[in-house]
Amino acid sequence: MNETKKTNYAYLLGAFFITAVLVLMYSVAFESKDSELPIFNPSDFNPELVDALVQRNNNHIVSDFSLTNQNGEKITQADYENKIYVADFFFTRCPSICPVMSNNMKKLQDIFANDDDIMLLSLSVTPVLDSVPLLKEYANEHGAIKNKWNITTGNKKHIYNLARKSYFAVVEQGDGGLQDFIHTPNFILVDAQKQIRGVYDGTKDKEIKRIIADIKLLQKRAHKSTN
Numbered sequence: 001m002n003e004t005k006k007t008n009y010a011y012l013l014g015a016f017f018i019t020a021v022l023v024l025m026y027s028v029a030f031e032s033k034d035s036e037l038p039i040f041n042p043s044d045f046n047p048e049l050v051d052a053l054v055q056r057n058n059n060h061i062v063s064d065f066s067l068t069n070q071n072g073e074k075i076t077q078a079d080y081e082n083k084i085y086v087a088d089f090f091f092t093r094c095p096s097i098c099p100v101m102s103n104n105m106k107k108l109q110d111i112f113a114n115d116d117d118i119m120l121l122s123l124s125v126t127p128v129l130d131s132v133p134l135l136k137e138y139a140n141e142h143g144a145i146k147n148k149w150n151i152t153t154g155n156k157k158h159i160y161n162l163a164r165k166s167y168f169a170v171v172e173q174g175d176g177g178l179q180d181f182i183h184t185p186n187f188i189l190v191d192a193q194k195q196i197r198g199v200y201d202g203t204k205d206k207e208i209k210r211i212i213a214d215i216k217l218l219q220k221r222a223h224k225s226t227n
Contacts, residue, residue, distance in 0.1 A: 037197055037198070037214055037217050037218065037221075038197065038198075039191075039195045039196070039197060040060070040168070040195070040196040040197065040198070040199070042060055042168070060195070060196065061193065061194040061195055062077070062166050062167065062190055062194045062195075062196065063161075063162060063165070063166040064076065064077045065077060065154075065158070065162055065166075066154065066158070067123065067150070067152035067153065067154040067159075068132060068152060068153050068154055069135070069150040069151060069152050070132065070135040070136045070138070070139040070144065070150070070151045070152075071132075071136065071146065072132045075121075075150045075152055077194070079119075079150070080119055080121070080190075080194075082117070082192045083117055083118070083119045083192060084117055084118050084119075084189070084190070084191055084192055084215060084218050084219065084222070085118065085119040085120060085121055085189075085190050086105070086108060086119075086120050086121070086187050086188065086189055086190075086211065086215075087120075087121040087122070087123065087167055087169075087187070087188045087190060088101055088105065088121075088122050088123070088169075088186065088187050088188070088202055089122075089123050089124075089125050089159075089163055089167075089169055089170075089182060089184055089186075090102060090122050090123075090124065090125065091124050091125050091126040091129070091130060092124070092126075092129075092130050092134050092135065092137075092138045093126065093129065094183075097183075097185050097202075097203050100202070100203045101185060101187070101202040101203060102122070102138075102142045103142070104187075104202050104203070104208050105120050105122065105142070105149065105187075105202070106142050106143055106144075107208060108120060108208070108211070108212065108215075109143070109144070109145060109148060109149050111212060112215065113145065113148070115219070117192070117219065117222070118215060118219075119148060119149070119150075120144075120148065120149040120150070121149075121150050121152065122149070122150070122151045122152065123152050123154070123159050123162065123163070124151075124152065124153045124154075124159070125159065125160070125163070125182050125183065127153040127154055127155070127156050127159060128156065130153045131153065132153065135151050135152070135153060138151060139151045160174065160182060163182055163184070164182075167188045167190075167196070168188075168196070168199070169182075169184050169186045169188055169199075170182045170183075170184045170186075185201050185202050185203045186199050186200065186201065186202065187199070187200040187201075187202040187207070187211060188200075189211055189214055189215065189218075191218050192218075192222060197214065197218060198210075198211065198214050
């Protein structure tokens, strides 16, 4: 083999080696990113965000719930069994952050419209005012798909208890009484095992892109576990 051929062979071998290393690095980075999506427990949150009674729980799952959606149907945890979903807290008369949040929930719905394992859940923080007819009107305005995005009302104390002790969506403490009010931009990502996997600012485009990526990671992991 002459010197030119030796040199070319060396270049090809070196290029192949570099390509193989880059592919391996990409694969490792992707798998690492997949495995780094956290599981949130009460101890991972700001103590002010978490009710003292649940701070010591290190195996947290979202509590069972009973709500009524825009179609007057009872919605429970069973409707979200083995589903990945995003939850938020809103009210129909909100003039500030809620319209932005609902528009972003619609974006998530559009992106995952054909994925039956992805759902959305919106809970009203003014359930006495947000009747089923109002929720229906609100759902129609935002293009909510039946059985995909449940926009719900229910017992106020129950909803506020979920916000504070189950989804960890708000900082403020309260009793869910008449004068109690919560207002949060947070989107909460829940996996198929009812574990919290992320909290995002539902008013920011950057955060919506992040939640989309994280949902896809959860889908990838779920697909792996079934194969």
